[in-house]
Amino acid sequence: MNHxxxxxxxxxxxxxxxxxxxxxxxxLGPERESTMKGLNKEVKALNALxxxxxxxxxxxxxxxxxxxxxxxxAKTLFPLGSEKAAKGTAPAIWTDRAGFDEKFAKALExxxxxxxATDLPSLKAAVDTQGGACKSCHETYRTADY
Amino acid sequence: xxxxxxxxSPATRRxxxxxxxxxxxxxxxxxxxxxxxxVGLALAGGFWLSAPNPVAAASLPAHVAxxxxxxxxxxxxxxxxxxxxxxxxxxxGANGExxxxxxxxxxxxxxxxxxxxxxxxxxxxGGWTQAAFVGAMQRGVSPNGGHYIPAFPYxxxxxxxxxxxxxxxxxxxxxxxxxxxxxxxxxxxxxxIRRGIGLWKLIAMPAPFAPDSAQSAEWNxxxxxxxxxxxxxxxxxxxxxxxxxxxxxxxxxxxHPDGKGTVPSLHRLIERKVFTDVDDLTTALQEGxxxxxxxxxxxxxxxxxxxxxxxxxxxxxxxxxxxxTLR
Numbered sequence: 475m476n477h478x479x480x481x482x483x484x485x486x487x488x489x490x491x492x493x494x495x496x497x498x499x500x501x502l503g504p505e506r507e508s509t510m511k512g513l514n515k516e517v518k519a520l521n522a523l524x525x526x527x528x529x530x531x532x533x534x535x536x537x538x539x540x541x542x543x544x545x546x547x548a549k550t551l552f553p554l555g556s557e558k559a560a561k562g563t564a565p566a567i568w569t570d571r572a573g574f575d576e577k578f579a580k581a582l583e584x585x586x587x588x589x590x591a592t593d594l595p596s597l598k599a600a601v602d603t604q605g606g607a608c609k610s611c612h613e614t615y616r617t618a619d620y
Numbered sequence: 621x622x623x624x625x626x627x628x629s630p631a632t633r634r635x636x637x638x639x640x641x642x643x644x645x646x647x648x649x650x651x652x653x654x655x656x657x658x659v660g661l662a663l664a665g666g667f668w669l670s671a672p673n674p675v676a677a678a679s680l681p682a683h684v685a686x687x688x689x690x691x692x693x694x695x696x697x698x699x700x701x702x703x704x705x706x707x708x709x710x711x712x713g714a715n716g717e718x719x720x721x722x723x724x725x726x727x728x729x730x731x732x733x734x735x736x737x738x739x740x741x742x743x744x745x746g747g748w749t750q751a752a753f754v755g756a757m758q759r760g761v762s763p764n765g766g767h768y769i770p771a772f773p774y775x776x777x778x779x780x781x782x783x784x785x786x787x788x789x790x791x792x793x794x795x796x797x798x799x800x801x802x803x804x805x806x807x808x809x810x811x812x813i814r815r816g817i818g819l820w821k822l823i824a825m826p827a828p829f830a831p832d833s834a835q836s837a838e839w840n841x842x843x844x845x846x847x848x849x850x851x852x853x854x855x856x857x858x859x860x861x862x863x864x865x866x867x868x869x870x871x872x873x874x875x876h877p878d879g880k881g882t883v884p885s886l887h888r889l890i891e892r893k894v895f896t897d898v899d900d901l902t903t904a905l906q907e908g909x910x911x912x913x914x915x916x917x918x919x920x921x922x923x924x925x926x927x928x929x930x931x932x933x934x935x936x937x938x939x940x941x942x943x944x945t946l947r
Contacts, residue, residue, distance in 0.1 A: 511914075518912030562881075562918070605910020609917045609925075612909055618881035618919025 503560030506551045513544045517608065520588065520601045529594040538589035541604070542582060549578050561619040577611035670818025672765050675755040683783045690791030693784050695930050697777070697849040699792075701923040702734040705800070720744070720798035724806075725771045726878060728863065729813060732771040733803035740797035753789040754782055760821060767817040769807070770824070775865070776851035779829040784849070824864045835945075838934075842942025845935060846871075855883045855920065871946055876919055883919060887946040901940040906933070 516537040523533055552567050552574070567574050584604035591597035694700075703719030710716040720738050724731035739746040745753065752763040760767055760774035768774060777785065807813060829848050831840040846852045847870075857865040858874030873885035895901040908916035908925035916925050928936055 514912040514914060516912075517910070521907060521911045602910065605907070605912075609909040609922055612917035613922040616918040618876050618883060618921070 502551055502553075502556050506548065506560060509544055509548045509551065513541055513548070513608070516540045516544070517601075517605060520597075520604070524594070524598045524601050527594065529591075529597060531591070534591055534597055535589045538585050541585040541588070545578060545582050545585060549575075562616055564615045564617050567615050574611075574615055577607065577615065581607035581611065583607075666819060667815070669822060670767075670815050672761040672767055672818060673759055674761050674765060675751045675759060677749060677751040680750055680754060680786070681782055683786050685790030686787050687791050687794060689784065690787035690789070690794075692931065692935065693780075693849045694788050694791050695927050696845050696935065697788070697851065698924055698927040699737065699788075701927060703737050714800075715796075715798065718795060718798050719792075720800040721803065724803075727769065727771045729769060730805065730807040732769050732805050732807070734772070735802045736798065736800040737792060738795055738798040738800070739793045740799050743799050743801045744797055745792065746797055748789075750786055750789060754785050757785045757788070758782065759825075760817070767814045767821065769805070769814065769817065770820075770863075773851040773854045775824055775826060776848060776854060778825050779827070779844075780848040781829075788849075820862065820864075823862070826867075836941075838938045838941050839945065840942075841935065842938035842940070845939050846942055850939070852886070852924075856886050871943075878919070881919060884915065886943050889946075890944050895944075898937070898940045898944050901944060902933075902937045905929075905936050905940060 520534065520537045523530060523537075552563070554568065557563070557565065557568055581604065584600060584607045587600040588597065588604055591600050700717065700719050702725065703722050704710070704716050705714035705718075705720055706723035714720065718738055719734075719736070720740075721736035722734040724733050736744040738744040741747050748756075748763060755761040755763070756768065756772075757774055757777045758780065759778070760770060760772065762768055829844050832843070835843075853865050853871055855877055856871045856873055857867075858869050858872060859877075860866050871886040873883050873887075875881075876883050889895050889901060890897060895904055903911060904913040904916060905925065905928045907913065908922070908929065916922070928939070
């Protein structure tokens with residue numbers, strides 16, 4: 475009787491865990507997408523700020539902080555086992571984790587430089603570096619899949 | 621009942637068979653002979669039809685080279701994207717800005733190594749004539765009279781004005797020469813396949829670009845850059861079973877030529893709200909993902925977008941203007 479209860483509990487626990495994992499993997503795709511779209515919005519805002527020709531430290535810092543937060547969240551959305559969560563991910567994300575992490579580190583570093591910009595030229599340089607970091611990572615770790 | 625032949629000795633049987641032979645053998649001989657003749661004719665015809673068609677120097681237009689135009693079209697064509705050294709070679713010290721021969725392209729025929737196109741006399745194209753360069757770019761014919769494998773997108777460059785091709789040649793000749801020997805491709809039966817490409821070209825080569833007088837000069841400039849030097853269709857136009865771009869589905873997207881993923885359609889970009897308007901599309905082409913635009917780096921587009929970012933703004937706007945009208 476006790477054994478049966480134990481077996482059933484283990485079984486139920488297994489179901490809960492595996493369905494939880496499946497749910498998490500299923501939710502990762504949309505979560506990645508919305509996080510990345512949020513980053514895009516901030517990068518666009520920064521580019522618009524540079525184009526406006528008027529340096530605005532508060533706006534730059536606000537976007538840079540949002541990007542840093544977004545990047546830190548995005549980093550957690552590619553755990554081991556989530557290879558099939560969405561289209562557009564290169565297997566290298568999971569086979570070359572060191573390279574993938576390095577790209578994130580560069581992007582985070584760039585967002586700190588954006589936040590620290592003191593004038594338009596330094597902001598432009600930092601925003602360009604930031605954009606280059608997005609591009610460089612996507613060239614390697616994102617696949618053409620639409 | 622036992623057949624008579626079964627009772628006869630082997631020698632008798634052979635004689636009997638021989639006596640009936642001519643009746644059977646003659647039609648077979650005729651069929652075999654005719655087939656051999658037809659196959660021979662087909663091979664000879666194929667050999668004749670697949671012969672490379674080089675450009676005669678006398679047929680070239682009189683032209684004073686415009687280096688600036690050459691640079692623009694070299695950039696639009698993204699020559700350096702394929703012909704630059706491999707990442708490993710760049711890491712080892714090779715100049716990544718010069719087209720001294722690149723990493724292999726994976727084609728259905730096997731890996732193809734983009735050769736050194738710097739003006740080095742020994743290993744590049746420094747010794748080439750104008751006719752040789754035009755022949756390569758617009759007919760896919762090498763100076764020694766062979767067919768190039770169409771991973772080299774001469775199927776698009778064939779649409780270009782010959783004067784523009786000559787300007788690219790002049791610009792390439794102004795670059796620093798790099799001594800970088802060619803890398804052999806890894807294609808099975810390469811000589812036979814190359815000859816076969818001659819037959820393929822008979823149906824695959826497009827007509828030169830013809831401006832549409834109903835459209836603006838800007839639209840026509842964009843259409844020319846996209847379909848000629850830019851060779852956008854090499855990836856964005858789906859191919860048929862013969863690996864020829866389907867003109868009816870021009871720039872409609874399809875499977876990625878690398879074999880993985882898909883290439884997006886360039887039709888109805890504004891209507892589908894991928895971009896808000898022509899200016900937005902222009903900015904997207906100029907800034908790519910660095911400007912917060914999605915889908916501008918993966919599948920090789922990152923390199924193409926980098927090249928676009930180096931084009932004069934008017935040319936990028938012309939491209940956006942043309943693309944925005946694709947339905």
